[in-house]
Amino acid sequence: MVKRILLVTLYDEGNIGNRLQNYALQTKLLSYGTKVTTLDNCYTTDFSLSFKLKMFIKRVLAGVGYKKYKVDCERYLSGKSIRLSNINFDTRNLYKVIKMKTDDAFNSDWTSYDLAVVGSDQVWHKWNDDLNELPYYYLQFMPKEKRTAYAASFGFDEFPKNDVQQHVKGIMEMNKISCREKSGCRLVKKSTEKNAVRVLDPTLLLSVSDWKEVESQSCDISIIDKKYSYVFLYFLGKITDEYNNYIKSIMKKNNINIIVDFFDTSKIKLKERGPAEFIKLINNAEYVFTDSFHCTVFSVLFNKEFTVFRRQQAGFENMFGRIEDLLASKDALEHIYGGTAIEPTNDFDKLYDASIAYLEDILK
Known part of the structure; x- marks a missing residue:
């Protein structure tokens, strides 16, 4: 029986749905008597200095009556508030979190973990220019027999041309796969002939x-x-x-x-x-x-x-x-x-x- 699980998911502190699915999957796994650690890849929604400067100017203009900038300003301020609230939510509700950049995951010792689970959400949708992003979310820092996915999602019906080989290699080396959408199951089958089980988003597993x-x-x-x-x-x-x-x-x-x-x-x-x-x-x-x-x-x-x-x-x-x-x-x-x-x-x-x-x- 698996005892220690490394949960690898999108860890965007500014995303409400992301935090809820993380909590839900952790909670369901804990109900089986396991110990769960969430790996935070240090992705952040911090904005660039130039973006912050633009938002400051928009806030000033909105404040003196330029209504067209009001919505942008409200969403920016709300985003900052959500991020802080999400951090507080995680502190209260997540069992254990390890902060680590994707590169460092490949140089760390994970032998004490019996299993790694990637999911849910769009973990197999490349979001930035990090060369290790897809290998990280395909758990390639773990032994193949410990690589599993729960409700993994792509967010597209076909692989982007530049990433096809990374996706195929990642899927082929997974031990067991489940996807959240029908389209994900079809893409796995089409690209590798492997079968992926269709499952529910983890938020739907809790009552x-x-x-x-x-x-x-x-x-x-x-x-x-x-x-x-x-x-x-x-x-x-x-x-x-x-x-x-x-x-x-x-x-x-x-x-x-x-x-x-x-x-x-x-x-x-x-x-x-x-x-x-x-x-x-x-x-x-x-x-x-x-x-x-x-x-x-x-x-x-x-x-x-x-x-x-x-x-x-x-x-x-x-x-x-x-x-x-x-x-x-x-x-x-x-x-x-x-x-x-x-x-x-x-x-x-x-x-x-x-x-x-x-x-x-x-x-x-």
């Missing part, structure tokens, strides 16, 4: 009561304490005029007048702006509007009224499949704004059972 325990860590939110009805907005991309008009129409139809935008620091004052507050705001909303996968996950878990939009952001055009797969599995495709061509699969329970079976298999 509603598990997540309410996390929610209980939230700071006070006056709008909830006063029992006001509100809609919750969580958009990682742009809220277009078309999206905005639709949101307003739903609010009018349901007689709701209050909007809570997670990234708008000017309208909702929070001591913390992290995962617990994120969950609490979803759970208590009358309606949720989002373009985020993990916001969609929690809207489903809490059985909310919600609409999910395609993300309007360069480089994210092909990442909607994970949301379609999730909603198809729950027969909830009607929540997609603009509809979809895919058909419901109604296989969530089957996927849950496969996910637990896969975890138990790799922990033997």
